Amino acid sequence: MSPSALRLVGIDAYYGPAQALFGLDLEVPTGSVTVLLGRNGAGKSTTMKAIMGLVALGQGEIEVGGESITGWPAYRVNRVGVGYVPEERRVFAGLSVMENLLVGMHDPDVPSQARWTHERVFDLFPPLAALRDRLAGQLSGGEQQMLTIARTLMGNPGIILLDEPSEGLAPVIVQQIVTTVKTLSAQGMTVLLSEQNVRFAAQVADRAVVIERGKALLAGSMTEISNDERVRDAYLTP
Amino acid sequence: MALEDFVSFIVAQAIAGLASAASLFLIAVGLSIVFGVTRVVNFAHGSLYMLGAYIAYSLVAVMGDSFAGYLLALLLAAVAVGIIGGVIESTLLRRIYHAPELFQLLATFGVVLIVQDLTRTIWGPDDLFAPRMPGLDGAIDILGHAIPTYDLFLIGVAFAVLGGLWLLFRKTRFGVLLRAxxxxxxxxxxxxxxxxxxxTAAFVLGAALAGLGGALQMPRQAASLSMDLSIIVDAFVVVVIGGMGSIAGAFIAAVLISELLAFGLVIFPQITLVLIFLVMAVTLVLKPSGLFGRPEFLTAEDVRNPDPPLQPSDAIAKAGWRVLLAWGLVAPFVLGEFSTVILTEIAILALFAASLHFLIWGGGLITFGHAAYFGLGAYGAGLAVFHLSAGMAPALLLAPVAGALGALLFGWFCVRLTGIYMAMLTLAFAQIAWSIAFQWIEFTGGDNGILGVWPSAWASDPTVFYYLAFLVCAAMIWALRHVMFSPFGYTLRGTRDSALRSSAIGVDVMRHRWLAFTLAGAAAGVSGGFFAFAKGSVFPEVLFVSTSVDGLVMVLLGGMQSMAGPILGAIAYTEIQTELNRVTDLWQLVLGVFIVALVVVLPRGLAGLSALLVRRRTS
Structure with missing residues (x-):
């Protein structure tokens, strides 16, 4: 069996003196779409930041494809193939759409036919093509969400971390994101996403991990988890 | 005819102004680029400019016989400074990117001191004049005025650099990355x-631009050891007006300032400085982030870790204060009459440092120009004696008034800004006060200072004067500490920890900061007044940036988190400086290395060191 794409063992993470993750374990199988479920402040975003090296770590081990990346700076984590799409989108507002993509692009050890280019990205997100010279700060929320995903894809990641991709977006756009995630997964990419919206998660994910107070509470297949009574009570509002 | 004369005069002045704007733009834009990417305001940027001038001087002497050789010398100087910048970045700045802004400013000021002494050692203390540039040493006639061709060359270079930077930032991946x-x-x-x-790349680029700016000045003005600090203050003004991180802003503000100077010097030379000050003030009030700057956003990354709350003294701390007080009272007898001069100085500087600590730690207000209020106090007392023949007592009473009034005026502008903008504005105000004291010779005596500021007969005995200074300064320090524990002090500390939350519960943040600024100004004024009588004279140096830095080093040395820090810092710093002066001529070099080491190795100061030792022992 091939090693997990991503594995976290007993991770502690801190914001200054405040501890946010308490021995969190997580396993993301290669090729899966895994979703982190949990309330606001449960530690979903922190988990992603911990993987990217953007928060201070205490104990624990992080592995990508069996290789330890614990304590690496963000740019090195990115270069072993982990792409990060942050929660607040964080496009470079003063840069055009094309320039945003240019920042994300780098020459990887990927065969040229599998490589992401402007054209391929615009095929995935047709609306962006017409906006290529527009400043990112002038885009709508949905367009910015597409741009951040596109920007991350330009780095040719094997694993993509999507932090609350449906947050604050109109239902139509959320459906587009669903399609995008399915497309990426079909192309062989491993996806880890965090969500509060279980309905959205159920449409795309095959595995789920429930996080509460900085710990992984439950892990299993999406069907298992969404049928779990505790999860239903906590997250599936009628 | 008269109209023609007028037009040609305007054109000639405008061209002269643009030529001066060229170098100012080069240095300001470099400062701005480096800040934009690294978030460090590099105080030593002026030193890189100075190095550019000195290196160009030496290269021109070797290869400057022809136009091409001269040009090559200027470019090589820029490259050399770029390399020096790369070395500074990778050895020093890289270690302090995560340090608080104040520490970054101090560390880079340490570099200023180091470069100054090294430059003096290599090129000597005298001003150096380079020959004119072959082929560009003449003048051409424009509307009846002889315009130096070199000035036109400078203007051409400025536009070429502007265009080059525009291309770099818009059309290359490197530029896009810098913007991102x-x-x-x-x-x-x-x-x-x-x-x-x-x-590193951004810093090398900025350093090379500063070096080019300095090299280009060589045919126009002599290379001197004071050009580093004078240009950096101008550059701060330009960057504050134009907006941090903006290339167009640096260009437009450099032109604005230079044209104001060019025309101001002809029309009303006395108030040129005031004019610049007014432009800066109006800009900042209307647009606090400068003409083209973006407002600073607080991101999660920037939120400061709140300091541990100030605790009322426990039994040990109370005993410590009593020991300090008792030692101050008996020291002249224990150490002998000879030591009272130094003891007096320590008492005065302890108050100065405490007033600075009050602002920085208590209010979270980063000031780099606290010398202004110390100096205003000293000048207030000195001028009262000199012009009004006032006695010591009324002169000493005037000192805090002068300090407070200055702080009231300058503070109104400064508290509108935060972080690094505030630091630069406070510095600019202090330098303006310094240049007024320096230039207004009829009133202040200029460089010759005010002499004969001696204590009244009853306090003329050094021991008596020491007790007077000690008791007043100790009382003031106690009062500052008392304020820190008053409702006002709690509110002030609240605004420090979160300005946003404080204003959300109805606190007028700016008013509290303004009041704190004024209060600290008055306290600094008291210490300045005593300083004048202790020295018997007042010189413009009391207002200079080095005085502000002395205060900051004392606060930092003593440790920020303790109210006793500034006092311990003043004691240690005065002793160190006295000893250093005795053993070496290169005291600036040693002090610079010391400051850099302090920031890198011991960012929590002596008090922090002792806390560290205690923790090690207990764990």
Missing amino acids: ATEDRQMVSALGIDQRWLF
């Missing part, structure tokens, strides 16, 4: 870009 990093460095890193490489 200016917006969100963390995201750039998460997208796979190694920041270290980007930071």
